[in-house]
Amino acid sequence: MKLQSTPPIPASDRQSPPAVLTLGPASCDAAILAQLLPVAERFRLNSAHLDPGGLVGWLDRLEALFEAEGRSVPVVVDLQGAKMRIGRFPSIPRLPGRVELVPGDRSERADTIPVPHPGLFRHAAPGDRLFLNDARVELEIERVGDERIGARTVRNGPLEASKGINRAPHPLPFEALSDRDASMIDASIGRPFVEYALSFVRSAQDAGLLRPRLGGHRLIAKLERTEAIAHVREIDAAFDESWLCRGDLGAQAGVGELGPIQRRIATLIPSLRNPCYLAGQVLEHMTHFPEPTRSEVVHLYEVARSGFAGVVLSDETAIGRHVAEVAGFLARAAPEE
The missing domain is CATH 2.40.33.10 (PK beta-barrel domain-like)
Incomplete structure (x- = not known):
């Protein structure tokens, strides 16, 4: 019997979802930033690990990078909200x-x-x-x-x-904008490329505590508590985007519940007005090793086809040992033009 050759996989089927890349000590070098920029849909800065001066320093560095490379991407400033550290x-x-x-x-x-x-x-x-x-x-x-x-x-x-x-099971409510979050907004609000993410969103009402301070900048809801999962449609209507964040959500709901929750969100995505991204150990293996696991590669493929608009990488590019390899993997996984 003559074996038939396997047809090449179409570029659209090789495509990995767009990636938001978190920056940190492992990615502060100018050469590494230049490698990340072509594969980043956006950058993310976690304000929990910065003071206002440190945030300004990062934004200055990125503004210089954008000018030097002739390309800019939005930068998400992640606010603590009700999340405690x-x-x-x-x-x-x-x-x-x-x-x-x-x-x-x-x-x-x-x-x-x-x-x-x-x-x-x-x-x-x-x-x-x-x-x-x-x-x-x-x-x-x-x-x-x-x-x-x-x-x-x-x-x-x-x-x-x-x-x-x-x-657990009930995180503290988000009652008012903290002085720390307010100082982070003040330090970054003048940059037109900045967006904001709010941690531990509970309901659509949380957006109302921030909107008056943001002057039209985009606002992202981080879904990290079980109460938020019951109100995804209302949160979607009040925010500009949502992220399903499996780290803290796993602690709240239990790791065994993450699969059903992710599936539930995926089934809701077609009815949502705004994009929804997936965060939490997406390429965790690459924090410590230069290649992803086969499971991570397959999962990335399935995430893109289950309706999520993209993924958010955290430790992989913020504190990981192989940031350049992460950039290389994302470049290889991107569709051919």
């Missing part, structure tokens, strides 16, 4: 069996975690679960006192400064 804290591989959480910005002790969010100390109760570092660490609150929370370590893992912390 711990303060300055030693980098440790594991926590003690019991820890205390205290208000403040800094701690030098491994058993004392600083949390600069007064709302946590108002709302926390014994029995609540706290997830840190994308659920790599889980704490159970045992006691709540005056400006001090005692907790037992249920799931142990690494922790370092500025990692996320949230309460």
Whole structure:
């Protein structure tokens, strides 16, 4: 029997979804930025790891890059919103069996975690679960006192400064724009290429707390809490775009629920007015290794064909060891012109 040759895969079927690339210490070099620019639909800056001066420095650097390369892309400034992060804290591989959480910005002790969010100390109760570092660490609150929370370590893992912390099953509400987020907006609002993303969106009403400050700049809703999943259509109508962010959402809903949630969002996409992107360990293997796994490559293909408008890379390009290889992979995965 004569074997038939396999026809070439059409360029449209080789296409990977557009990528939003997060910038950080691993991608601050001018040569690396020049490699990322051709494969980036947009860049992202996580304001949680910057002060206003640092944000201005990044925007100046990118503006110079755009001028030198003759091409510009939007830059998404990611605001914390209701998302909490711990303060300055030693980098440790594991926590003690019991820890205390205290208000403040800094701690030098491994058993004392600083949390600069007064709302946590108002709302926390014994029995609540706290997830840190994308659920790599889980704490159970045992006691709540005056400006001090005692907790037992249920799931142990690494922790370092500025990692996320949230309460399950109900994160704190977004009640007002924080001084920190306001300072980030003030530092960037004058750049016409800037867009904004809001973390831990709960409902369409959250957009109303930001719109008056943004002067027409685009606003993106990050879907990271279970309450938001029940109101996707309303959030879509109030924001300009949405991102399904599987890191914190996995901590809130449970990792086992991510598949059904992603499928549910994919079925809603045709009825949404605005684009929806997928975030969270999209090419996680490339944070540590120069090639993606076969599973990641197949997943990327399926994401593009399930209706998502694109993907958001985080650690892969912000702190990864192989940022140039990520750029090379995205370039190879792009359609031929």
